[in-house]
């Protein structure tokens with residue numbers, strides 16, 4: 001028994017606003033599907049962020065449909081959860097994955113948290129934002145109990161875990177139940193393969209370079225997916241690299257011999273069948289950045305899809321710049337620092353979630369998150385209040401002055 005595990009394909013993403021980059025993401029997805037079929041796996045797991053948004057374009061939907069039908073033709077079913085990109089955080093909404101249920105996609109959701117594939121128990125949950133992590137943990141405990149009845153189990157999640165992720169994680173590594181054999185994770189775009197619980201924990205990473213800060217990992221681990229051999233109790237993981245659609249070139253050029261630098265680069269990219277993306281650092285620039293930019297554009301513009309130049313002016317101390325960059329905090333960290341002063345983790349989580357959703361104009365989802373928060377922390381169970389009254393009445397002959405006390409925020 002073996003399966004393929006992939007995640008974060010972000011179909012529909014148009015990087016730098018370029019239609020070519022959107023097509024690149026589709027092309028890589030198609031290659032991955034072909035590779036999976038060649039590997040003759042028994043099933044596929046997709047750990048979320050299948051699509052870039054919760055309302056994908058028809059092209060994005062059709063690209064996935066084509067892949068799904070190809071797999072179906074080869075007799076390979078797919079299990080999928082929704083990630084933070086393709087989920088709608090509203091109670092009455094459904095992720096786009098649901099459209100494909102009739103075509104055989106096995107959607108793992110809060111209503112339908114598990115499947116059996118032969119003797120393998122496959123359980124999971126969609127993405128939960130930080131403010132709802134209490135709910136997530138209690139659902140994980142339920143799944144862990146169910147997994148205890150099976151020799152082979154897989155947990156599918158789309159979350160950031162502190163051990164592998166920056167400050168915006170939702171789960172700490174200790175929050176994961178430890179009795180699964182394979183942890184099929186998504187969300188982190190770099191490749192991670194670790195030992196955990198009774199077996200393996202894997203983030204296959206994104207299938208294309210979604211952000212340029214993924215280039216370092218791409219050089220080391222490539223992009224792609226994993227094949228997991230699940231014959232024995234401990235799964236064996238094999239990385240399958242799939243080349244991204246075009247090359248990103250990072251190059252430093254010096255102002256003093258700019259012309260030879262540019263012509264060298266021109267020679268390099270001349271033979272590329274797909275125009276690369278150029279990240280250029282031009283060092284020791286005098287005041288004429290416009291002229292330098294025009295020159296670069298003139299020579300390399302037709303041969304590249306996009307040029308992203310950074311001008312470092314002459315006399316700037318490189319070391320100072322680097323130190324400043326590591327010292328400075330991003331908006332997330334600054335907001336977190338401020339929120340932490342309330343001394344209440346749930347408030348910090350709520351604030352960060354609201355910041356993320358509101359900065360993407362997700363007004364209705366923000367309202368839902370707030371409502372959920374107030375339900376969790378201030379909701380009064382009528383039965384509880386009545387019981388309290390009875391208890392008080394038992395203890396006292398006088399008519400008590402009952403004051404309804406809401407559940408404290410600080411639980």
Ligand SMILES: [Mn+2]
Pocket residue numbers: 008049083085187188189206
């Ligand atoms: Mn993602």
